[in-house]
Amino acid sequence: MQSTNSNKQIWALIDCNNFYASCEKLFRPDLWGKPVVVLSNNDGCIIARSREAKALGIPMGEPAFKLKLLLEKHGVTIFSANFALYGDISSRIMNILESLCPKCEQYSIDEAFLQLDGAILPNLGGFCADLRKTIQQWTGITVSVGVGMTPTLAKLANHIAKKNPQFHGLYSLARKSTEIDSWLARIPVAEIWGMGKGHCKKLQANGISTALAMKNADDVWLKKNLTITGFCTALELRGITCQTTWENPDWKRKTILHSRSFGNRIHGFEELSEAVSTFTARCAERMRAMRLVAGGIWVRIRTSNFDSGYYANSGSASFLASTDDTAILIKKAKHILQNIYASGYPYAKAAVMFFDLAEKDKRQLSMFETTTEKSDNLMAALDRINQRYGKLTLRFGAMGLHVADWNMKQKRRSPGYTSDWNELAMVRWSCTPGKAGGLNCEPLKAAEYLGRLKAASSTD
DNA sequence: TCTGGGGTCCTAGGACCC
DNA sequence: TCTGGGGTCCTAGGACCC
Numbered sequence: 001m002q003s004t005n006s007n008k009q010i011w012a013l014i015d016c017n018n019f020y021a022s023c024e025k026l027f028r029p030d031l032w033g034k035p036v037v038v039l040s041n042n043d044g045c046i047i048a049r050s051r052e053a054k055a056l057g058i059p060m061g062e063p064a065f066k067l068k069l070l071l072e073k074h075g076v077t078i079f080s081a082n083f084a085l086y087g088d089i090s091s092r093i094m095n096i097l098e099s100l101c102p103k104c105e106q107y108s109i110d111e112a113f114l115q116l117d118g119a120i121l122p123n124l125g126g127f128c129a130d131l132r133k134t135i136q137q138w139t140g141i142t143v144s145v146g147v148g149m150t151p152t153l154a155k156l157a158n159h160i161a162k163k164n165p166q167f168h169g170l171y172s173l174a175r176k177s178t179e180i181d182s183w184l185a186r187i188p189v190a191e192i193w194g195m196g197k198g199h200c201k202k203l204q205a206n207g208i209s210t211a212l213a214m215k216n217a218d219d220v221w222l223k224k225n226l227t228i229t230g231f232c233t234a235l236e237l238r239g240i241t242c243q244t245t246w247e248n249p250d251w252k253r254k255t256i257l258h259s260r261s262f263g264n265r266i267h268g269f270e271e272l273s274e275a276v277s278t279f280t281a282r283c284a285e286r287m288r289a290m291r292l293v294a295g296g297i298w299v300r301i302r303t304s305n306f307d308s309g310y311y312a313n314s315g316s317a318s319f320l321a322s323t324d325d326t327a328i329l330i331k332k333a334k335h336i337l338q339n340i341y342a343s344g345y346p347y348a349k350a351a352v353m354f355f356d357l358a359e360k361d362k363r364q365l366s367m368f369e370t371t372t373e374k375s376d377n378l379m380a381a382l383d384r385i386n387q388r389y390g391k392l393t394l395r396f397g398a399m400g401l402h403v404a405d406w407n408m409k410q411k412r413r414s415p416g417y418t419s420d421w422n423e424l425a426m427v428r429w430s431c432t433p434g435k436a437g438g439l440n441c442e443p444l445k446a447a448e449y450l451g452r453l454k455a456a457s458s459t460d
Numbered sequence: 461t462c463t464g465g466g467g468t469c470c471t472a473g474g475a476c477c478c
Numbered sequence: 479t480c481t482g483g484g485g486t487c488c489t490a491g492g493a494c495c496c
Contacts, residue, residue, distance in 0.1 A: 039464085040463090040465075040466070041465065042462085042463090043462050043464095044461080044462075044464055045463060045464060046464050047464070047465095047496095062463085063462070063463040064462080064463085065461080065462045065463080066462090066463080068462095081464085081465095083465095107495090107496085108495080108496045109496075110496080111496075114464095175470090193494095193495080194493095194494065194495075196493060196494050196495080197493085197494090197496085198492080198493060198494085199493080199494085227469090227470055227471075227493090228469090229469070229470070229493090229494080230471075253467090254467085254468075255466090255467070255468090256466090256467095257465080257466055257467070258465090258466085259464090259465060259466075260464085261463090261464070261465090304463085305463080306462095306463065330466035349464095351465095353466095387466080408464095409462085
């Protein structure tokens with residue numbers, strides 16, 4: 001009998017090429033074809049590179065100050081991370097994918113898995129090419145597509161599509177097993193999804209250096225040395241899907257974290273307390289948007305690894321009744337901070353995490369608290385105002401009243417082209433008749449343009 | 461001078477119980 | 479003074495992802 005995959009599910013991984021750098025280029029046609037890098041928060045490390053920057057040999061994850069000369073020499077354009085922009089472009093792409101495929105699961109800001117019906121196999125090339133073309137036309141972002149019988153194989157296929165220009169950003173491993181194996185024999189274990197440094201070291205020490213060798217490795221050895229997750233990866237290389245997280249209706253978010261390095265070191269308790277309170281408020285805002293409540297809170301402070309005299313400490317506390325009230329959360333965070341703070345250190349980083357999350361509508365109230373209506377109304381008003389008039393318009397005194405010295409550095413952030421009326425891309429020129437005839441033209445910001453439209457319509 | 465942030469999962473080991 | 483065996487739960491830490 002002829003083997004067929006037509007009744008099976010197959011997986012496609014869609015991955016945006018050089019995503020952050022591509023987003024920056026969308027609104028800067030002058031940078032097309034030129035090297036661009038994006039820096040981490042506080043303008044620390046390089047976290048994204050355009051194709052041209054990769055070709056110059058600029059490494060990923062390297063601190064920018066170490067590469068200053070190289071970046072200058074090649075005229076590389078440097079951006080601070082602009083996550084509001086990347087998040088917005090990402091959601092546009094995810095919307096397109098969802099409209100093209102009912103079973104679509106976002107995996108990261110720039111990746112999504114599609115579950116396709118095996119019946120599509122004869123027309124797979126056409127479907128994927130259309131998908132690439134649509135995303136390119138509607139958003140300006142180029143994506144690579146990898147297809148396989150399991151998520152792990154789809155990931156590898158995507159890797160092949162990226163590394164081999166002759167495939168034009170699209171490769172399928174949903175083929176004969178001999179053909180799959182000939183690819184796997186050429187792929188080093190480090191390229192396999194889930195195989196990091198530690199696992200690769202163990203694999204190589206045991207003589208397993210290619211994806212094919214891992215596929216054929218001994219089950220007992222895999223479980224013992226790479227834990228159950230490594231064993232599952234080997235199963236996926238064999239074509240057996242283990243990944244179930246996405247289809248599981250019981251999946252729940254477990255934690256919400258806000259962690260930042262400071263723009264400048266903090267020495268005093270008061271300032272540190274303002275930072276921790278601000279981080280707590282940010283977590284709370286995100287948590288309310290997800291309709292969740294926290295059962296506990298964890299706070300950590302630390303100095304820099306690169307300063308002498310390292311100090312780090314953390315503490316946590318649980319609530320009798322889970323809450324999403326910023327005032328209660330800040331109070332607890334400050335209490336923890338008092339217990340873990342030691343004076344005399346230059347603090348470089350703090351983190352706040354909420355854990356034991358639960359759905360707000362299903363939460364357990366305490367014996368003494370029968371309603372949270374007052375708090376709910378207050379928090380809802382707070383969120384609405386800050387959403388409408390900008391972050392921190394309304395805030396708690398504990399967060400400090402001035403622009404803090406510890407705020408992160410973002411010297412080269414691009415405008416919020418798609419997320420801020422005042423920073424929208426310029427849409428037209430404003431022209432007035434010049435004295436000597438002709439026109440005087442100036443760029444007109446979108447916000448101003450809208451203002452004029454509004455004024456004009458109210459006088460009609 | 462300057463070295464990111466936000467997650468998940470797994471395991472070993474300690475505390476505790478009967 | 480002797481000090482087993484089986485079980486659960488919690489936590490810290492490691493590994494991995496993008």
